[in-house]
Amino acid sequence: MTSDLKSEIMTDSKKLSFDSSKIQDDFPILETKINGHRLVYLDNAASSQKPEAVINALDNFYKTTNSNIHRGLHTLAEKATNAYEHCREHVAKFIGGVSCEEIIFTSGTTESTNLVANSWGNENIGEGDEILITEMEHHANLVPWVLLAQKKNALLRQIPITTDGTLDLTDINKLINEKTKLLAVTHMSNVLGTINPIKELIELAHKNGALTLIDGAQAVPHMPVDVKDLNADFYCFSSHKMLGPTGVGVLYGKKEILEKMPPYILGGEMIREVSFEKVTFNDLPHKFEAGTPNIADVVAFDTALTYLENIGMENIRNHEIEISKYAIEKLTEIEGITIQGPLDETIRGAAISFTDRDVHPHDISTFLDSRGIAIRAGHHCAQPLMKVLKTVATARASFYIYNDRADVDYLAETVKEMRRYFRG
Amino acid sequence: MTSDLKSEIMTDSKKLSFDSSKIQDDFPILETKINGHRLVYLDNAASSQKPEAVINALDNFYKTTNSNIHRGLHTLAEKATNAYEHCREHVAKFIGGVSCEEIIFTSGTTESTNLVANSWGNENIGEGDEILITEMEHHANLVPWVLLAQKKNALLRQIPITTDGTLDLTDINKLINEKTKLLAVTHMSNVLGTINPIKELIELAHKNGALTLIDGAQAVPHMPVDVKDLNADFYCFSSHKMLGPTGVGVLYGKKEILEKMPPYILGGEMIREVSFEKVTFNDLPHKFEAGTPNIADVVAFDTALTYLENIGMENIRNHEIEISKYAIEKLTEIEGITIQGPLDETIRGAAISFTDRDVHPHDISTFLDSRGIAIRAGHHCAQPLMKVLKTVATARASFYIYNDRADVDYLAETVKEMRRYFRG
């Protein structure tokens, strides 16, 4: 398989809901050569690439605006503060028009879930209480609850999954009950691609008096999300998976809940007054943002949001439905390859895990890389799910706005080549 | 006072131990005009500016290398992992040649101190134990201990300061005693500039069986620091104050101590194996780095370290001794101005706080800003120290490698102009 194939089948890409090949031009890294081939980046569920606009926003911030924020009275400090707070407003709008006080910047989804576990969880989970998660959680939305349950003598329960990789809701009315204090569920699985019926689950949880935390790390980058409509109590996601810089995450929380929570990280900016004996805390959202925040990256994240809005989240979702459908079609055609997760593209995202009857995912990944294709292989920080799937690892190709049908074709052809290589 | 004065007196800068005006060329932001004046950035204790090399490192990472790290088998993941881990090695060397396992990347000094308070502190501080800090601590090295002491019924004690702004060690042998479990001290005060006799204090603490945490946020950027020679148990600092990007901090900890500590943030990468019932943790340093780290900024921080090394930390220290001496001389000449902190430049850094008998620090700051000078005014996240100093706020001019004698002259002239303006 040579890269010529790529250009040959490029024409197909016009069928998609927007022109990915034009979008590719905005992403400088896509011009990189990997082992002599053009980079075909299909590791977007791990982290997305960044458009030039976002990279330039960083550059511009450091060249014109850089300063510490909030407490400064000089021009740069004020400009930097405004730019930082502007992103908060933007995030608040982006996820459905919530209040700025409800948006807390963290270092990533992982810190967001940990903040809730340590602050809210530590105060509100007691002996005999139940925390309900699913079998498909990422470690970020799993390990904090495993350890909190251990510490508090609470019970951690899981919603099982069916063989097609969706949640098995048969026993949901037992799983969510009056003991349930928190339902912590992923919006979209990073392994199976499954989009979960979050809104219904949240409603059911609320009926039982439980709060809800949604891990939106894989959802917010790929589809319109309205946390108000979902009525989620907490919602978490990461900038780096949605065209923004690394080191920035978001925790959305309902104001009345956040207000009652004790702070998590302690230091500058999150306190109002402190003596050696006594501390009073600042207002939301600052109460949860101690120390110098990741100012420049938050400012550049703002640009990433704008970039996504210009394309349109609805269009992105449609694009990924199309590309998932095509990829599932192409991959299932290949003898020996099994897709892990739902085959119906309308109930899933474009993170597509597959296994090969004969070849280990690590060998698949290494081989594809030798042909310029970046996919991920392993347990994808979802070890319990691997056990459920009765596998140790999967290969995962995850698509985004700059991927087109040509990428799918090239992937499928290279997978076939890979099988010939290893099976002899 | 017009900006012409600036160029007139520029010639003086040659006396400094290196040529700051050359260094200025490396910092694009210094060409910015602020209210019609050239920016004179004297807010370095809050956050430093970034050289072009660091900005380019970010740009380059996102254009050629960006990927999530550690678990990936493809070329970009490996390159990104290597770049990230290279910075860890660099940091380990930079602070005296420690082991990579002892370097934990955090989001900043504040997260570093909180990690220790939550993990080590929570397990090792008990009722009646004593935590010893000083009266000059930044909130980042104060609030975590105030609340930990409250929670554990431990006693928080303070080493007082003398009227010249140095530590009053008269009663140190009572303050450090067999009940002391932790000595948490700033290496250099962000308000007074004072450099504390850390090595002696650490030795004394160790003799009494206490561990030591040093807040090096103001020290590592400005002078050679060797944590092995100091024999510190924990040492914390931030990238953004030493030419690096925002969103990156370091916690150094001795291996044998870190190994025994429970993890702090829970999620991907920090675990070895997890089921719904049981979690085993990864090795150092990964045990303390959950989730996707701030990869790009860590990689660019590496470049900041190289930039500092090329100038030489010893040279930087000498430069700041010279500029402090000159600034103290010039400011004390002005009627009504008082320096807060030691006047002897050999025992202090170049963060110089001052107050005006007649004008509030906020008015000083606003006025100086109208002339292009960025200083900070306020409590500098050190409210208890303000009480000790019997003031509510100070104005602080803090210098770095790109500041020269011309900046000092311009500051002094503008302070005089400011006094005329407000006093009529």
Next chain:
Amino acid sequence: MNSSLDEMYRDIILEHYRYPRGKKPIDKVDVSTAGKNPSCGDEIDVELQVENDIIKNIHVDCKGCAISVASASMLAELVKDKPLDEVIENAEIVRKMLKGEEENLPEEFGDIVTLKGVRKFPVRIKCALLAWLTLLEGIKNFQNGDGRRNQIVSTEEQE
């Protein structure tokens, strides 16, 4: 050049700052409130003598920046001899002006309109507000029969 600086520190403001009104202690204190601005460190004490719901006398002691001092001084000038209810309305007008929700002030507000310049310096709005919020709190306490309540008003809670 520096027009926004000079717009904030108008001559009138600097004059109030240098020679603040209301500094003279009063004999009879019916209302006493303290306020502060924790992030800046500005502190203020406001004392009122009230007769028949009219402010007969006022004493203001403000330690802070030029803006907070001048604003307190202007307040002292404005509210003397006014009924409490009218003072509450006046304070609301000032708050609106500082937030940019009100452009034109009644003639009687005199110098106070010069505080508008602060709007270009958002972090300083708190300073200008301090005296007014503290006064409002004092009146509220007084009207609740609790004029000497010993609680410190903070601008950050009230904005």
Next chain:
Amino acid sequence: MNSSLDEMYRDIILEHYRYPRGKKPIDKVDVSTAGKNPSCGDEIDVELQVENDIIKNIHVDCKGCAISVASASMLAELVKDKPLDEVIENAEIVRKMLKGEEENLPEEFGDIVTLKGVRKFPVRIKCALLAWLTLLEGIKNFQNGDGRRNQIVSTEEQE
């Protein structure tokens, strides 16, 4: 093109991967150890029949990538009929080669030298090491009179 890929997956390695040695179960098991590579998910079971401190028979069952399977297969070939002490030395040589501390292997190591190609893929070194570390652990347990200890060796602890 792709020379480093073909260097890692040498024909010999792919041949061992397709037709691994030591797959046949053994009757008498004196040593039994399991190993795994948590980050990759590779798993291995190593069983030995030991007589007079000599490995009389070996059974290796490896579920993992081509590298770990091939490495396990080569191990099975090399250690059969060797004294335990020599096997320990052999394993150490392999470890050194994989870490780049050893270039030339004794003739008797045969195909094993082809594992060198893994060095270009640092994340895969663990895979090649898995069988060897598991074997070493088994021998250690056996020598401590504890050959059937039920503890799983993890490459991440041992590297």
